[in-house]
Amino acid sequence: MIDFGTALASILAKGLGIKLEFIDKSTGKTKVTRKGGNGPVIKQKGRNNLIIMPVVNGSLSPETKPLTEALNKAFDNKGINYLAAPAREKLSEYHQYESTIDRSRIITTLSGIIPYRHIALIKTGLYLRMLSDDNKQNEVNKIYAGLVNYSAEERYIINLASARHFNHYILPTFNELKGVNDGLNKFLDHYYKIVNDPELALFVHRGMSAENVYRSVIEMAQKNLKYGVVRHKIYVHATGISNVETLSEAYPRIKKIFPLSVKKRLARDMPNLTIKIPYQTNALDKQN
Amino acid sequence: MVQKTIIFEDSELAKRQVLAINGKGVDKENFIIENLTGERVLSPTGREVTIHEFAGLRNGSVIVITDDLPSLIEQSDYIEK
Numbered sequence: 175m176i177d178f179g180t181a182l183a184s185i186l187a188k189g190l191g192i193k194l195e196f197i198d199k200s201t202g203k204t205k206v207t208r209k210g211g212n213g214p215v216i217k218q219k220g221r222n223n224l225i226i227m228p229v230v231n232g233s234l235s236p237e238t239k240p241l242t243e244a245l246n247k248a249f250d251n252k253g254i255n256y257l258a259a260p261a262r263e264k265l266s267e268y269h270q271y272e273s274t275i276d277r278s279r280i281i282t283t284l285s286g287i288i289p290y291r292h293i294a295l296i297k298t299g300l301y302l303r304m305l306s307d308d309n310k311q312n313e314v315n316k317i318y319a320g321l322v323n324y325s326a327e328e329r330y331i332i333n334l335a336s337a338r339h340f341n342h343y344i345l346p347t348f349n350e351l352k353g354v355n356d357g358l359n360k361f362l363d364h365y366y367k368i369v370n371d372p373e374l375a376l377f378v379h380r381g382m383s384a385e386n387v388y389r390s391v392i393e394m395a396q397k398n399l400k401y402g403v404v405r406h407k408i409y410v411h412a413t414g415i416s417n418v419e420t421l422s423e424a425y426p427r428i429k430k431i432f433p434l435s436v437k438k439r440l441a442r443d444m445p446n447l448t449i450k451i452p453y454q455t456n457a458l459d460k461q462n
Numbered sequence: 463m464v465q466k467t468i469i470f471e472d473s474e475l476a477k478r479q480v481l482a483i484n485g486k487g488v489d490k491e492n493f494i495i496e497n498l499t500g501e502r503v504l505s506p507t508g509r510e511v512t513i514h515e516f517a518g519l520r521n522g523s524v525i526v527i528t529d530d531l532p533s534l535i536e537q538s539d540y541i542e543k
Contacts, residue, residue: 294535
């Protein structure tokens with residue numbers, strides 16, 4: 175059987191003026207197998223026949239068609255993936271964490287039960303938590319910057335996972351319900367209420383003032399009480415210097431109304447403040 | 463099933479070339495389109511995709527990958543590690 179890389183090399187070498195570089199599998203060193211032309215550079219790396227193709231010399235022109243044909247032939251028309259180098263890097267960094275990301279078995283337990291899309295969001299949230307714990311604030315910010323087009327619900331699921339609510343609340347709820355009659359449906363009912371009607375946790379963001387935070391907490395408590403939500407807890411999370419300052423400013427006013435349990439973590443680069451509010455049904459009478 | 467993966471550099475030119483190879487282009491508002499029909503392509507989450515957020519193609523150009531982490535994680539089962 176002809177080696178995949180060799181087949182590709184021979185096809186591309188025919189009249190395309192393409193320089194091919196392969197990384198020797200035994201030594202890991204780059205081996206130039208053919209020089210010539212100013213076209214795309216193609217590298218093969220490692221056992222998986224991964225090809226790195228920095229497309230250098232511009233025009234989309236005459237090379238495009240033969241390259242398409244050559245690639246289709248080389249890959250036997252079985253379908254090729256294309257991935258940008260930075261995306262590949264992001265995934266590689268993620269994969270370094272992947273084996274340790276699901277210590278609580280959230281992913282393995284909930285896969286196939288909740289929507290597939292949610293699993294990727296939860297994985298992202300758990301990964302963000304690990305990066306935060308490792309003080310990798312720049313990486314955290316970059317990932318969040320890529321979520322600008324995400325819906326409020328999608329961001330909420332990521333934030334719930336990042337704030338460990340899947341570890342401490344949603345997974346234990348699943349474990350509790352799985353043994354009871356119609357437990358799966360009961361769990362899913364509960365799960366969708368949480369992710370579609372986010373009254374469990376408030377995540378302070380830069381657009382919020384202390385007044386906004388205070389008002390939001392009151393509104394969440396009012397709504398929970400109105401609908402008889404038995405949880406009687408609200409979590410308020412702030413991450414980053416300005417968000418922690420905002421929550422700290424709102425804190426005395428919230429404390430006047432609710433008995434608070436405060437968890438404060440001051441990491442080197444990543445101040446983090448969480449307030450747990452186990453409110454009583456009569457708490458809102460004190461609202462001023 | 464894990465398929466062969468071609469990695470391309472992060473430049474608009476490289477992106478346009480990968481798209482062109484796969485019968486796709488970019489419209490005036492920078493959204494990716496099918497060259498044959500002019501129709502804007504959609505990501506697996508149902509969003510139209512701009513060239514700026516374009517991060518690749520899967521399964522012989524059918525699935526458009528965007529550069530946000532959840533989308534990459536979603537596609538990672540099919541991409542060589």
